[in-house]
Amino acid sequence: MVALPWSTLLIGSAAAICTTGAFVPQVLRVRRLRSAGEISLTTFLVFSVGTTAWLAYGFLIGSWPVILANAATLVLALAMVYLKLDYDRGSRRSDG
Amino acid sequence: MVALPWSTLLIGSAAAICTTGAFVPQVLRVRRLRSAGEISLTTFLVFSVGTTAWLAYGFLIGSWPVILANAATLVLALAMVYLKLDYDRGSRRSDG
Numbered sequence: 074m075v076a077l078p079w080s081t082l083l084i085g086s087a088a089a090i091c092t093t094g095a096f097v098p099q100v101l102r103v104r105r106l107r108s109a110g111e112i113s114l115t116t117f118l119v120f121s122v123g124t125t126a127w128l129a130y131g132f133l134i135g136s137w138p139v140i141l142a143n144a145a146t147l148v149l150a151l152a153m154v155y156l157k158l159d160y161d162r163g164s165r166r167s168d169g
Numbered sequence: 170m171v172a173l174p175w176s177t178l179l180i181g182s183a184a185a186i187c188t189t190g191a192f193v194p195q196v197l198r199v200r201r202l203r204s205a206g207e208i209s210l211t212t213f214l215v216f217s218v219g220t221t222a223w224l225a226y227g228f229l230i231g232s233w234p235v236i237l238a239n240a241a242t243l244v245l246a247l248a249m250v251y252l253k254l255d256y257d258r259g260s261r262r263s264d265g
Contacts, residue, residue, distance in 0.1 A: 095216035111205060112198075
């Protein structure tokens with residue numbers, strides 16, 4: 074691995090914290106509303122697959138920041154998939 | 170830059186295509202429903218900031234794949250911010 078300047082590492086860390094942490098309020102909002110009709114299942118399924126691929130990439134290049142950031146993002150993306158499936162099933166039940 | 174094996178680059182490319190392309194169906198779903206009440210504004214604002222930081226990181230490490238993937242993701246994240254603000258304003262108008 075080539076050592077990067079600290080300023081570059083700082084920007085990369087800030088980027089990782091933002092793009093991972095960003096999904097916390099989305100998970101909380103859907104949980105609070107107990108509704109996920111506007112959430113795209115395809116988005117969070119494909120995003121989960123992509124995050125898993127980033128996780129594999131992190132292991133292949135031996136980068137702990139990439140591994141940790143994507144492990145956290147994967148948990149949040151899978152939480153969105155779970156909430157979407159759970160609330161959509163609930164809304165179909167109450168519709169029917 | 171250290172040259173990575175083609176299998177690692179393939180997994181990284183697949184990861185980038187998934188985590189960027191994932192947001193296309195979310196943008197389309199919100200546009201089709203003309204409603205974004207369940208979408209978290211904070212999520213897509215913080216995600217836009219994070220993607221901008223990844224874009225800067227891409228320039229700093231001189232990686233075109235990182236630059237291109239994050240430029241595309243930024244467009245989609247900002248589209249979500251725009252649609253959220255636009256439809257929430259519309260729903261407040263029709264509520265009031």
